[in-house]
Amino acid sequence: MTAQDQDTPTEAHDEPLDLADEELVRDPFTAYAAVRERDHMARGRVEGVDPMWVATRHDDIRRVMSDPRFTIDATAVPGASVAHRTEQTWQARGMFAGHEKYLRAGIFDADGPDHRRLRGLVTAAFSPGRVAALRPRIEAIAGTLLDRLPDHADHGVVDLIEHFARPLPITVICELIAVPEADRDRWRTRSATLTAGVCGDELGAALAGMVEDAHALVDHHTAHPGDDLISELLAPRRRDRLSNDELVALITNLVVAGHITTVNLIANSTEALLAHPDQLALLLGDPTLMPYAVDELMRYCGPVVRALPRYATCDTVVGATPVRTGEAVLPIVSAANRDPAAFTAPDRLDLARTRHRREPHLGFGHGAHRCLGAHLAQEETAVALTALLDRFPGLRLAIDPEDLPRGANPVNWHLTALPVRLRPAAPGRQP
Numbered sequence: 001m002t003a004q005d006q007d008t009p010t011e012a013h014d015e016p017l018d019l020a021d022e023e024l025v026r027d028p029f030t031a032y033a034a035v036r037e038r039d040h041m042a043r044g045r046v047e048g049v050d051p052m053w054v055a056t057r058h059d060d061i062r063r064v065m066s067d068p069r070f071t072i073d074a075t076a077v078p079g080a081s082v083a084h085r086t087e088q089t090w091q092a093r094g095m096f097a098g099h100e101k102y103l104r105a106g107i108f109d110a111d112g113p114d115h116r117r118l119r120g121l122v123t124a125a126f127s128p129g130r131v132a133a134l135r136p137r138i139e140a141i142a143g144t145l146l147d148r149l150p151d152h153a154d155h156g157v158v159d160l161i162e163h164f165a166r167p168l169p170i171t172v173i174c175e176l177i178a179v180p181e182a183d184r185d186r187w188r189t190r191s192a193t194l195t196a197g198v199c200g201d202e203l204g205a206a207l208a209g210m211v212e213d214a215h216a217l218v219d220h221h222t223a224h225p226g227d228d229l230i231s232e233l234l235a236p237r238r239r240d241r242l243s244n245d246e247l248v249a250l251i252t253n254l255v256v257a258g259h260i261t262t263v264n265l266i267a268n269s270t271e272a273l274l275a276h277p278d279q280l281a282l283l284l285g286d287p288t289l290m291p292y293a294v295d296e297l298m299r300y301c302g303p304v305v306r307a308l309p310r311y312a313t314c315d316t317v318v319g320a321t322p323v324r325t326g327e328a329v330l331p332i333v334s335a336a337n338r339d340p341a342a343f344t345a346p347d348r349l350d351l352a353r354t355r356h357r358r359e360p361h362l363g364f365g366h367g368a369h370r371c372l373g374a375h376l377a378q379e380e381t382a383v384a385l386t387a388l389l390d391r392f393p394g395l396r397l398a399i400d401p402e403d404l405p406r407g408a409n410p411v412n413w414h415l416t417a418l419p420v421r422l423r424p425a426a427p428g429r430q431p
Contacts, residue, residue, distance in 0.1 A: 016043040032335035040319030048092030050083040052328040056335035058342035066367035070310035073111040080326040085309045094203040106249035131375040142387040157398040160418040165266040169259035178228035191256045197409030214251040262377045264303035264414040266384045272301045293351040299337045299361035307331040337361045394423025
């Protein structure tokens with residue numbers, strides 16, 4: 001069997017699904033529902049990337065994410081030369097030659113012992129206890145941003161992403177790894193470019209610049225160690241466990257993944273709450289609902305459309321679909337999180353959903369690769385929404401929800417701007 005044979009799905013289907021299709025990007029929850037109801041798995045294509053199976057059902061994706069017969073590392077498939085779909089995707093988008101090594105060295109593309117080693121080095125920094133200890137600082141940052149929010153308003157209207165949802169998590173992650181304050185705007189701009197859906201030299205330059213900045217950050221903390229995560233990783237007792245490429249890849253992964261999901265979750269959640277006044281009123285009337293609300297918002301309007309592909313290490317079956325050794329399966333998280341086989345009334349926003357019953361979503365993944373920063377993202381979102389709604393309980397969208405601008409990235413469902421009309425708390429209300 002040739003490598004090409006292994007990369008070609010084995011079932012006959014209609015025309016492969018174009019994963020960059022405008023409808024899938026604009027509303028993945030609705031558009032992927034039709035795929036989910038029609039097929040256990042469909043063929044999918046991306047320009048410049050070898051074919052993949054597309055999984056849309058909750059149970060199928062949970063299995064692929066946790067079954068040891070699937071690996072996230074394309075090089076770990078025994079006896080087969082398998083195309084690395086993530087690497088191909090970044091190359092097709094404009095990644096400069098030579099930067100592939102940082103994908104291969106990253107925590108997200110490692111599996112088995114390498115993944116456990118890399119993840120083990122940073123797990124403690126994102127534990128529930130450590131994240132809870134960060135809450136006062138997150139609250140202080142949120143408060144400062146909200147203090148300044150009216151100054152950015154034009155006739156009472158302000159872009160909540162630019163002036164609140166974006167600077168909050170990037171400030172938190174930059175403080176965690178001690179990025180010098182003078183450099184933070186550059187990190188924010190470059191990470192936003194990487195996740196905005198742009199292609200070509202603009203993307204290549206942003207990635208190259210971030211890698212260069214990560215090298216500079218390593219040099220800075222080597223010369224000036226402090227009380228931060230990177231300095232801890234550079235400590236002599238741990239430094240021999242990380243290569244320089246792994247450390248640079250880890251930094252870029254932490255900065256991008258450590259804030260961009262939260263930026264988009266805060267924005268998407270705010271828009272969803274303002275579009276569902278009954279649920280907003282429920283939350284305002286019962287602040288203890290917030291942890292459950294954040295969980296439900298990640299399910300209902302989470303920004304993660306799809307997870308990284310997994311590769312079959314042997315011939316197997318997913319649902320009713322045979323999957324051969326070396327074939328890639330792409331999990332569509334947004335489809336799984338609206339699967340009626342897994343959730344009651346899945347297209348309904350119900351902030352109390354998990355207060356009374358367990359319906360675990362896949363917004364943060366599942367299994368060994370469940371999002372390392374899930375606790376941090378949940379805490380930041382809870383703090384952001386609590387502070388925002390307390391300060392501006394009369395907050396309203398400034399334009400019709402259908403007119404809100406959305407980005408073109410098929411991986412992340414996100415708004416590019418969220419214009420809102422500020423209405424501060426009534427006199428005497430405690431901020």
